[in-house]
Amino acid sequence: MLRRIWIVPGLFAFALTLVGIKSTEAGPYTKLREGYGVEVSGSWNKGIFDAKSVEKLAEARRPKLRGTIEKLDKADSSFILFGLKIKVEAKTLFPARGESTGGLENLKEGMRLEVTCNVSKANRWTADKIDWNEIKPSDKIKGTITRIAFDNKPPDTIEISGLKILITEETDLYGSARYLEEELFGNLTADEGGTNVPHIRVGEQVLLSGDYRQTTRLEKSYTLSEVQEDDYQDTEPALRLEAAGNWAPEVQSFLQLRMRKKYTFGTFPNRPSTVESTRFEFQAIQAYLLLRAPAGRKAALMVGKQRVRDQREWLFDEYLDAARLYVYETQPVVLEASFLPSLFPFKDEKYRTWDDLLFRVRFIPDGKNEANVYMLKRWDSDLRNREPVYWGLSYYGRPKQFVTGWVQASLLRGTDKQRDQEAYAFDFGATFAATNLSLRPSLTLGYALGSGDKSSSDTISQEFRQTGYEDNSGRFGGFANFQYYGEVLDPELANLQVLTAAAGFRPHKQVSVDAVFHTYRQNQLDTDVRSDLITPPVAPNAVSKDLGWEIDFVLGVEKILKRFNIGYSFGLFNPGEAFAPLRADNAFLNRLNVRVEF
Template sequence: MQSLLLILAALLPSATPRQDAASLDDLRAGQWITVKGEVVTATGPDERTRFLAEDLELTAPEEFESLLGTVSAAPDRSGSWLLLGQPINLSERTEWTRVEPGTPLVGRRVRIDGRYRGPGKFSARDIRPWGEGRDRLAGRIDEINAVAGGFELEVMRFTVFVPKTVVVELERPLDEIQLIPRRWKPAQLVGLVDEDDLLRERIELAPGLRIGGQLGIEGSDEDEYDLDDQVDQGRSTLEAVARLRLAWRVADDLFARAEGRFTRRWLEDEKDGPSNVSQTRLGETWLYWRNALGGGWDAQAGRQDFDDPREWIYDQNLDGLRLIHTGASTRLELAAATSWGGEASPRNRDALNLFTYFSNLDRDQHLAGWVTHRSFQDGSGDQLTHFGFRALGEWLPDSESWLELSGVAGEEAGHDVLGYAFDVGTTFEFDELPFSLSLGYALGSGDNDSGYRQTGLEDNNARLGTVTSIRYYGEVLEPELSNIAIGTVGSSWWPEERTSVSLIAHSFHQLDPATVLRGTNLDAKPDGYHNELGYEFDFVVGSRRWRDLDIELVAGIFFPGVAFPNGSEAARFARFQLRYRF
């Protein structure tokens, strides 16, 4: 009898209850979730959409991402749709279930399944009407961060806030929930948001009113920038920065932002001795009015960030007016701006700047044409007009490529200016290996008086197979693209998704030998007879493993060529940077 009972016990279902719930601590990047809740009012025109979770379920990965809510018309009145703030793209592959193709759906609740391609593109595969209820989204957790009162999950374009009170439901036991890789690749070259300058206004003071900030510290050391080891001329700098930003949604189509910045800098110079300086100034402070002029024309007025994807044209806070027209597949920006105070040089402070930037709104394959006109009001009579075309993004398989073409015409320092420049390259990414390989070549025509020079607003700072942005023309020499040819080769190792270790090499040659090298921080000058400026190697470690903390370590060395005196010493540079957002 005892043996029979043991056999029956083995055949009967286990008395252990099936696991059907988990805690928020069990959430992991790579899990697939379905979230029900509501979209939270945004406080900025371009920020990530925030979603307040009321219910959350961990499920098996689906073939498509999914959005459920009420369809709204895009603010440009182009006839395109938004669902939960996400632009929806229709194609011949879109299937219509229980509704006729092309049926007007604005104001109706629908469920759309499809491929998430990025913040500006959700390729619809199935559209079907849906009944009343809560909004819903389903997709992969790309990031997870603990915050006050719960967790924030990054899912597609959404920042999903999950309060601590939410119970995580399980479709199946937790150990059977598999992790999946990211299905969409964040654009490394193209994007509306500069992650180096990003603030997250996550502290809510009132509905539509939030505040956030950033604390940063950066230290750098320059040695032998005169290329002469017989003279002590090293420099060490330590800088602490605090930023506080207020974001306010004044009305449905009116947004405001105000920012204050405090900087404290300590400098130790072997030639001039120690010094320190403190500065308090106004950061981005503007009003943004959607459809201010009608016809889909937005207006932005105040101190605003003029920043292009590679910071090859400009990267400056300027005071002015910008008009933006966003169509179904294009974006046009027209702006007039100057600098009132801030960190602008006296020459830039006296300049009137006119900008035009026309792009195709595609983050994967970004095309744009642009024009800048700068008129300097310092009595010099200098005027420069730059124009250009660019193609950035995934133009080759498994790669991020760039092509910059530009020309300049005008007058500067009593000389007629007419020149051209180009910058072309690609970063190859290996699917099976955590490595990338970057190759690039850039040229700015000579000579120094009449050849190409950049706008004077550029920063030449972007990712190059790296997590964080780098000086892609060299961290030590850091020249302007003028009367110079620069060859670049680099390789990066990604030990994890948000950390990279990179080694990058540059070669520098002047087109016309000259004693002037525009933009460089070197104190030494070329001899004006030889072309070969030298070579540089940069070692960069960057990490954004924690969403609110950026870490970057840089070391570079420049070996002078025959354009500098025989026996010149190598110049060395080192920098560390920490940024924390709150």
């Protein structure tokens, strides 16, 4: 690794060079037009909405406002929000709160609400839907620009059906860096989202937060044997503490500590047959500095132990030592160069002999879509000499309100066990959700393929192997994350074809249910399945490619009392003809995740 340490000062030098480049981008005002859909964050101030940031949406939309009722007139069936008179009609929807629906009688002055509106040509506003349950504290407006009053000398205004929005020099307009920074540096910049962003203030510079997590697993018949006793259970409580430091406009820090201990139960080959606990772990799983370029230049360097992940955790989801350079002068295009040396790996991690270099060109047009191309090169000091080179492209996002899609494609080159690698993989699919219906039903279809080795006796391997940093975890239409190639089999995408179909719905705004079905086939006949969990006493027979099928049920419960999150998964794997002629038993998994934020 030491012979490659030059990469770190090289990244610093590259950053300093790019910091001196002046942006040739046109004025940000030119990126707003009448008819554009926008999302505006800010606050109501003396008769006008003072915009903190403006983000362009993928398409025009009707207005949706989130704020505080200024005045309520029940006799007139109306209320004032952001200076607008909004009428409540008999057909206005009030989503259920607990076991009862709301109505105008439940509203009161000072209450926070989120209202979806219809606006007439005369700018008469009526409420189509009013949500009044656990509304976020930040004010926000979504809608379509109907008027622009810009002279490129702020302050200026835009209007959404008569609602005036003030644009100042401090406003982050479309083309600004905020949504990019939320994606790149989430723990330090996001004010909403799935992560527990530090929020308990200590002095002027430090924010604290934390969470308690407990994961419990029950595995049955993971050897696929009808005669061998192999039930297994473990539970792992973990406590995380986080601190974010804002030391200067150009300098921030993030520290995340984790304390955990696993307890195992059951009977399983090579596992304990009585209660046994693993050693107690106290680790700094993240400890890094974020150094921004001065004078508002759009470049930043993150140095230290940090979580490296992609949207679907197909390439990365690990806590790694890293120096990561981001340059976004050309936004929405982001240039990323990252060096990932194994300086202080956690004990017994498989990547402790790896050093990786990652280059990515990322296109992030808004907070909902990202496409990128990448190259990942590895050096390995282990005798195995696993030194792959990945060339790939990916997309994940929501191009329309009702569809979320993904595409992964990768070519694998390099060497592994002194064999050259010439392999490929792809994964694509989409989730279609009826977001306008109360149950929000969704349907997901996906297909993934990792190439297989035609012959193990030659000098070239055609078997695709994932990076070793992957987790293959995500979500479809619900709140809970799960292993999207199967909770039980949980395979690596190597010599494998996976066809996925799923359906889900949300019986409550904080509850989701998904049913996910997979079929598995080998790409080339082989006596191996690359899965960490399934360890059958009899390997696949290399006669049939049919590995079997799996069905998973996933329950997600989000933000109970704003702090409790629950995820539960039940999975059943049914082995296929590849395990014949010996009869194989089904394998089962029950997994419960509980997280409490504070």
